[in-house]
Amino acid sequence: xxxxxxxxxxxxxxxxxxxxxxxxxxxxxxxxxxxxxxxxxxxxxxxxxxxxxxxxxxxxxxxxxxxxxxxxxxxxxxxxxxxxxxxxxxxxxxxxxxxxxxxxxxxxxxxxxxxxxxxxxxxxxxxxxxxxxxxxxxxxxxxxxxxxxxxxxxxxxxxxxxxxxxxxxxxxxxxxxxxxxxxxxxxxxxxxxxxxxxxxxxxxxxxxxxxxxxxxxx
Amino acid sequence: xxxxxxxxxxxxxxxxxxxxxxxxxxxxxxxxxxxxxxxxxxxxxxxxxxxxxxxxxxxxxxxxxxxxxxxxxxxxxxxxxxxxxxxxxxxxxxxxxxxxxxxxxxxxxxxxxxxxxxxxxxxxxxxxxxxxxxxxxxxxxxxxxxxxxxxxxxxxxxxxxxxxxxxxxxxxxxxxxxxxxxxxxxxxxxxxxxxxxxxxxxxxxxxxxxxxxxxxxx
Numbered sequence: 429x430x431x432x433x434x435x436x437x438x439x440x441x442x443x444x445x446x447x448x449x450x451x452x453x454x455x456x457x458x459x460x461x462x463x464x465x466x467x468x469x470x471x472x473x474x475x476x477x478x479x480x481x482x483x484x485x486x487x488x489x490x491x492x493x494x495x496x497x498x499x500x501x502x503x504x505x506x507x508x509x510x511x512x513x514x515x516x517x518x519x520x521x522x523x524x525x526x527x528x529x530x531x532x533x534x535x536x537x538x539x540x541x542x543x544x545x546x547x548x549x550x551x552x553x554x555x556x557x558x559x560x561x562x563x564x565x566x567x568x569x570x571x572x573x574x575x576x577x578x579x580x581x582x583x584x585x586x587x588x589x590x591x592x593x594x595x596x597x598x599x600x601x602x603x604x605x606x607x608x609x610x611x612x613x614x615x616x617x618x619x620x621x622x623x624x625x626x627x628x629x630x631x632x633x634x635x636x637x638x639x640x641x642x643x644x645x646x
Numbered sequence: 647x648x649x650x651x652x653x654x655x656x657x658x659x660x661x662x663x664x665x666x667x668x669x670x671x672x673x674x675x676x677x678x679x680x681x682x683x684x685x686x687x688x689x690x691x692x693x694x695x696x697x698x699x700x701x702x703x704x705x706x707x708x709x710x711x712x713x714x715x716x717x718x719x720x721x722x723x724x725x726x727x728x729x730x731x732x733x734x735x736x737x738x739x740x741x742x743x744x745x746x747x748x749x750x751x752x753x754x755x756x757x758x759x760x761x762x763x764x765x766x767x768x769x770x771x772x773x774x775x776x777x778x779x780x781x782x783x784x785x786x787x788x789x790x791x792x793x794x795x796x797x798x799x800x801x802x803x804x805x806x807x808x809x810x811x812x813x814x815x816x817x818x819x820x821x822x823x824x825x826x827x828x829x830x831x832x833x834x835x836x837x838x839x840x841x842x843x844x845x846x847x848x849x850x851x852x853x854x855x856x857x858x859x860x861x862x863x864x
Contacts, residue, residue: 441659441660442659442660442663442798442799442801442802443690443799443802445660446690446693446795446798446799447690447693449693449695451695463858466856467852467856470852470855470856471849471852472661472664472665474849474850474852474855475664475665475667475846475849476794477667477669477797477809479811481847481849483849483850483855485855486855486856486857486864487855487856487857488857488858488859488860488861489856489857489858489859490859491858491859492859495859517861519861521864531850534847534848535847535848537848538848540844540845540847540848541844541847564783565782565786566811568783568786568787568790569786569787569790569811569831569832572786572787572790572791572794573790573791573793573794573809575791576694576790576791576794576795576798577664577794577798579695580660580664580795580798581660581661581664583660584660584661591695591791593697593784593787601861604860604861605860605861605862606861607861607863610861610864613787614787626758626759627758628693629699629752629753629758629759630752630753630755630756630758631689631692631693631699631701632692632701632749634685634688634689634692637688637692637701637703637704637705638684638685638688638704638705638707639704639705639706639707640681640706640707640709641706641707641708641709641710641713642706642822642823643706643735643737643819643822643823643824643825643828644823645825646704646739646828
């Protein structure tokens with residue numbers, strides 16, 4: 429194990445976790461994940477930021493053998509779905525902003541914002557997300573922020589995760605009774621690691637993705 | 647400070663960080679962030695997963711007073727951009743998959759995958775991302791996963807962050823010389839907290855976003 433920074437040598441758990449995380453393909457088929465642990469991880473997933481605090485993220489937990497087999501077929505036969513205790517269907521709600529009066533009402537109730545602010549934000553959000561392209565971008569963005577938070581939280585619990593975008597979204601929605609206003613953003617297979625996972629793949633160098641002051645061709 | 651779980655009481659840094667993170671609006675105007683710290687945080691941002699390891703994320707660091715003023719105007723006057731030492735323009739590369747022969751070549755070189763796999767993956771990615779809608783979704787998804795990793799890493803360094811989607815993307819691209827194949831995914835204002843930040847806004851309850859086995863109307 430190599431450490432990139434002084435802090436990691438000194439045991440900064442968070443940076444170590446981020447540094448070590450891999451996208452797992454091999455899962456221990458003998459271990460389960462409790463509903464309680466899933467629910468706890470969801471609390472963390474909900475802590476991710478989102479536009480106006482809309483929290484577009486929704487989660488469907490696939491855990492039964494017959495459902496895993498169906499999901500495996502929809503995902504071009506990826507074996508990890510059958511092996512892992514659960515795969516999470518991460519959805520983004522295109523209509524998430526419609527819950528804003530309720531959501532912002534909760535911030536009003538605890539005194540963080542006032543009623544006038546809640547009304548202004550709701551109006552702004554309704555205007556922005558009347559545009560289907562903006563609503564889609566936002567659903568994917570928020571659900572992705574939440575998914576990453578979930579994966580890091582899972583890692584801190586000793587779990588491994590395998591995010592996937594290789595699946596048929598139309599078949600997925602049909603098979604798992606997902607309404608059209610939910611965009612399938614990714615699948616996350618989650619469980620305990622088995623032998624045979626790939627090491628982390630090399631990343632781009634920082635100077636290949638970073639610019640100061642102005643954009644450039646990266 | 648309330649703790650949601652036993653583990654947090656026991657000091658699990660990562661879960662505490664996730665739980666405590668707020669989207670900051672108030673930044674200490676007297677503190678700077680070094681280039682070295684930014685570069686280190688980018689290493690962590692690059693550890694996020696992405697489709698085929700494409701790593702669509704790109705970052706432009708806005709730090710000069712005059713650039714911050716320009717960015718503030720483009721972002722509907724949000725004062726935090728002027729106050730914070732840096733705002734990061736997070737981009738997603740619509741052409742990210744075009745770097746795959748290079749990127750996968752690095753995994754071949756260290757023996758993680760073989761040449762045949764690299765070729766198959768490149769062909770698959772080229773087919774998928776020839777579809778502009780899929781390329782856009784993926785650029786936003788990958789850049790968001792990376793942005794969340796960055797924000798958690800920043801939090802672990804004692805920084806605070808303020809992610810934003812309230813800006814004019816056309817003006818942003820023009821002012822900061824950003825080519826059309828980069829989608830502005832979000833801005834992240836980053837620095838040290840000043841007094842007056844809002845507490846974390848209430849989140850949805852887990853049972854409002856979670857379903858087992860089948861989708862439902864959430």
